Amino acid sequence: MSNSTVNDDGVNEPNLGQILNTPKWVRITWLPYLVVVLGFMVSLSACYILYLDIWANFEFINDLQKPLPWLTLVFGTGISFMMAALIHSLQLTRIQSVHLIKVNEELKSANAEGTRIMESKQKLEYALMQGQKLQAMGTLAGGIAHDFNNILYAIIGYTEMAREDVDKNSQLFQNLGKVLEACHRGQELVSRILTFSRRQHHQLDTLRLKPTIEAVLELLAQTVPASVIINFNMQEDMAIYGNKTLMHQILVNLINNSVDAMDGEGTVHITASRLRAGDPYLNQFPEANAQNYCKIEISDTGHGMDKATIERIFEPFFTTKEVSKGTGLGLSIVHSIIKEHKGEIAVTSQLGKGTTFTILLPEYVQQ
Amino acid sequence: MAKILLVEDDNLVRDMLTQVLQRANHHVVCATNGDEATEYLKKEQPDIMVTDIIMPKKSGITLISEVKNRHPNLEIIAISGGGRLDPTGYLDLSESLGASVSFEKPIDNTALLMAIDLLLHGNSEQISKI
Secondary structure, three states, X not given: OOOEEEOOOOOEEEOHHHHHOOOHHHHOOOHHHHHHHHHHHHHHHHHHHXXXXXXXXXXXXXXHHOHHHHHHHHHHHHHHHHHXXXXXXHHHHHHHHHHHHHHHHHHHHHHHHHHHHHHHHHHHHHHHHHHHHHHHHHHHHHHHHHHHHHHHHHHHHHHHHHHHHXXXXXXXXXXXXXXXXXXXXXXXXXXXXXXXXXXXOOOOEEEEHHHHHHHHHHHHOOOOOXXXXXXXXEOOOOEEEEOHHHHHHHHHHHHHHHHHHOOOOEEEEEEEEEXXXXXXXXXXXXXXXXXXXXXXXXXXXXXXXXXXXXXXXXOOOOOOOOOOOOOOOHHHHHHHHHHHOOOEEEEEEEOOOEEXXXXXXXXXXXX | OOEEEEEOOOHHHHHHHHHHHHHOOOEEEEXXXXXXXXXXXXXXXXXXXXXXXXXXXXXXXXXHHHHHXXXXXXXXXXXEOOOOOOHHXXXXXXXXXXXXXXXXXXXXXXXXXXXXHHHHHOOHHHHHOX
């Protein structure tokens, strides 16, 4: 039987369990001393008895010169010392093994802690990187949007003048009208990009969350197919500090996305609850402060998303919808609005099972 | 008819606005930045100044604050598509510095012409409704 095993890292590890499995007497620390003392006493006794034998046989002459009793004493004592040394070495091995086990366990837990810290660091770095990427895109989109306004203004201005110069019944007049129509669509898109890049001022007020969500659900009831059930659950109403229109916008956007993901059939669950400061769920958000949050979860039973889609979902112009069905701005605007409200948004999804969006908004507490 | 100083760095927008204003029978003088406008104002006195906000050399904001000190009676219209900051922020600032009215690009030119007419002939109550 081998006294060592090869561990995961390919390193020989002493078989500690086997070494530890020693008889009880190995653990008795005074045993070597007892063996020495007893051995000496037995040898001495043997030596004395040998002398007695000699005395009993009446052999007095030069009896002290005879080697046998002395040899008995020396060998007996020697053997007892050797036995004591053997026991002591067994005891030392055991002590070292116990120490090794302890060190090994400490190393293992340190390693696990290290892995855990590394994982949470990676998560935070990823969240920060995503945030920075979106911010950079916002700055870029904002810059482009403003230059685009100048360009659009020139096109609109010249087209309007051209329309004044042509016959109102002509095809040219009609076509120039289409140019203006296209320009106004462009103008609308720029306005949405500006919302994403957070370059517009919004009035913030105290908002009760429950009536806000209920108002959105009432609004959506007109457009959501009857085969889609929307289930809203909120035990206790909470307040946030935000812009009502923007809150409506994000809820409409997320709920519509959920409905779209289900191809006309399924259930959307909306739950809202309080997330207390210090809750471990908040650890994944580097910018979350030590305060209570309102947690809104919007889950659908739709087709779900793969990892690659989830990673890019909040990027502007990223869309999985068909051309003309989505601009790819919806979720980037949602992200931007939530950030403007000092909130957080997270998404989890399973292919074929559904998607859950979780929004965190700081709870408003009246001073 | 009014004498209008148009300050705008984008030549496409400048030419277009010049034509729009001329079609409404206004006399238009153009400047491509704040410095040129300041130079012109040393020699001439227009009725209205229409100025862009973000321009090279001297910006519209600086121009408005300088002009309001030297020519307190000159009516100013600020226009902006934005750029470095929120356009509404810049336009609000320009109004607080003395611009009578401001527009965010793309501007409805009919509204712009109406504002010019009101600044020339109307009263402050009508202007505030724009």
